[in-house]
Amino acid sequence: MTSSTGPFIAAIDQGTTSSRCIVFDRDGRIVAVDQKEHEQIFPKPGWVEHDATEIWTNVQEVVAGAIAKAAQDVPGFTSADVKAVGITNQRETTLMWDRHTGEPVHNALVWQDTRTDALCKELGRNVGQDRFRRETGLPLASYFAGPKARWLLDNVEGLRERAEAGDILFGTMDSWVIWNLTGGAQGGVHVTDVTNASRTMLMNLHNLTWDERIAESMGVPLNVLPEIRSSAEVYGEVKEGVLAGVPVASALGDQQAALFGQTCFAEGEAKSTYGTGTFMLMNTGDKIINSYSGLLTTVGYKIGDEKPVYALEGSIAVTGSLVQWMRDQMGLIKSAAEIETLASSVEDNGGAYFVPAFSGLFAPYWRSDARGVITGLTRYVTKAHIARAVLEATAWQTREITDAMTKDSGVELAALKVDGGMTSNNLLMQTLSDFLDAPVVRPMVAETTCLGAAYAAGLAVGFWPDTDALRANWRRAAEWTPRMPAEQRDREYKSWLKAVERSMGWVDDEDAS
C-alpha cells in the first residue's frame, strides 16, 4: 500500500461490547487500529452493566496499542504526529463517580438495561410517555440516561447525600473517558457534548442547556451534571500516557458520529447503520422537528460556535440479530454471510413475510403487544424463501422509517448512505434500493463512527479546514440503484403491511411486560 504520512488524528470509540482506538491520516484512511472487549454484566434478567474501571483501563490499552502499531507501520512516526484525539461512545450508558477518588459508585447502567421501565411509567404521571417530549425530543423510555441516574441516586446507599454535598459526578461514557484522559481527580474536565446530552432527557433541545424543571421532576441534582459543550472543540489536554499533551477535541454519540463520518452535512441527508439492530439518522438542519410518527428528535452535531444541527432518528431493533437467529436458533445457515447464498437460490420470497417483532414493534408503530410472525406460508415455501423474507424484513423496516421521516420533515430521501456489517450483503443492499426506490450508497471507509469522531476533532484543531474538505474525503465504494417496477414494489409493500398487522395484539395486556 502507499504508506501514509503524518500528521494524524486519533479516535477512541468506547462502544457497547468493546473499546477501540483508530489512527487516521489526512485522507481519512486508517493507519492503525486496536480493540479490546469488556465484560457484559447481567445481574438480573433485563439488567445490563459495565465495569467503568475496566473500560477506562481498556481505553488506555487500546490507545497505547494503536499508537504502537502506527509507530511500527509508519516510518518515523511519533505520538507528537497525533494532532488531536476525538471521542465517540455508546450512547445513554450512565455512570456516577466520586470526584475526589475517581471511583465509580456503581457499575455503569448500559443503554439496553430495562430496570427503569417502571420508573419511566411513574415519571409519565398522568401525561404519559411524551411528558418531556417537547423539550427533549424523547419519549420516556428506559434507554435514556436521566432516569438511570435517578435509579442510582435512589438505590446506591448514601449516594443522594454525597451528590447533594457536591462529591459526585454524573456522566455518559464520553464524560467518563474525557474526565479521565484530562487528569481525573487531578483536574480532569467534567464535560459532555450536545449529542450525548440530548440522550439524557435532561437537556432542552431549544437552548442546549440542562432543563432545571425536568431535572427536578426526575430527581437529579444539577450539581452532578457535566458542562454541555459543542461536539468539536478542545475540552482539554491528555494528562498522561502516550498521548500526553494531545488536545481532546471532540465527542459525539456513536450514531451521530456515524452521521458525521458519512459527511451527512446537508439537510435531508441520511445514514443508516446496519448492525445487530439498525439506526437511521436524518440531518434536519437547524430545524427541531417534532415527530408525530414515533421517531426521536435529537442533536446531530454542533461544531464549535456554529449553530447546532438537528436530526430525526429511527431505530429497528432486530436486523442483523435476525440473521444470527437464523444461524444460531434455527440452524438454517452456518455463517451470517450464508443467508445471501440461501436467499439468492430463489427468485422471490415465495409469498412469505417475516415480521421480527421479537420484543414488540418499534418505530413507527411502538406496539409492545406485537410478537414475531411468519405469514403467507404454503407448501411451496422453502427455507430459501424464508431467508429471503429475513432480508426483506430489514429492507421493509428501513422503508417504514424513511416514510416516517419524510412525513415528519417533508423532505424526500434523495439517497441513503449505509454502513455496518450487513452492507457486505449485496442482495440486501439491492433489495433496500428496490424497496426505498432510491439509490443506496456505501462509502469506502467502513469505520464511519470512529471517522466521525476523528473528523470533528480534526476540525476543532484546524487539521481539516471545514466540512467541505471532509466531503472531499468521502469516497463511494458501491452504489445500488432501484430495479424493481413500481407496481411490484407497491404490491409487496401492501403485503408487508398486512403481515405487520398480523403481528400486533399477540401479547394480552395482563402478561405484557
Added chain:
Amino acid sequence: MARNIQSLERAAAMLRLLAGGERRLGLSDVASSLGLAKGTAHGILRTLQAEGFVEQDAASGRYQLGAELLRLGNSYLDVHELRARALVWTDDLARASGESVYVGVLHKSGVLIMHHVFRPDDSRQVLEVGAMQPLHSTALGKVLSAYDPVAHTQAVEVEREAFTPRTVTDGAGFEEILDLTRARGWAADVEETWDGIASVAAPIHNRRRMPVGAVAVAGAVERVCGDAGEPRAALIASVRDCARAVSRDLGAGRF
C-alpha cells in the same frame, strides 16, 4: 463403465458403518459386519487412519470417524463469506491504488465477479457484481486457471476467443502465461480483453492453501502500466498485499 476398485468400496462401507449407530467399533465388529477377513479389514482401517479419516481410541482400541472427514465437509467456502472478509481490504486497495477493485471466483467456465469496489473518484460507475468475465484473457481468470486445477481444465477446454489483437489464444502460449503466473504469484491483462484497460490480479487462498478466488485492480492502461508497457511495481505489490491480507483473514498462514 469401468469396474470399481474393490478396496475403495470396502473403505467407503467402513466409513458408513462407523458413521451410523454405535460409532465406536472394534476390529472384529468391523470385519464381521462387512464380511471381511480381519487382516483385510485391518489393512483398510490402518490406511484410513493414516489419512486421518478414522481414529483409534488408545484405551479400548476401537475405531471411530476421524477429524479429517469433518474438515473435508467444512472446507467449502461460501462466496458471500469471501466478500465479507474481503470488504475492508479491497476498500483500502481501491483507495490506495485509485482504481476499481474486483474479487472473482470460478463459476461455469468463467470468472464470476462477486465483489466490486468503485474507482475512488466522483465518476458515475455501475456495480458489476454478478457479471461474468472470460477465464483465458483477464487477470482474474489467469490467476484462477494457474492455481485452481478445475479452472485450468475449463480454460483449456473452452474456445479461447480473441477479444483484441493482444489476446493469447493458442494452447502453448496460454500455458506459458500460467507458468509465469505461478512463478511470480500474479497475472496481468494488458488490453487482452478490453482495449485501453489493464489489470493485475493475485490469488486468495484459504487455510488449506486452496485457491478460493482472486483479487484484481483494473483501470486505464496509461495509469496501470509504466512506460515499458508493464504494470507498475507498486500496484502489483498493493494487489498482492491485499490478496495476502484476505487470505490471512480466511485463516491461511503467512507466506
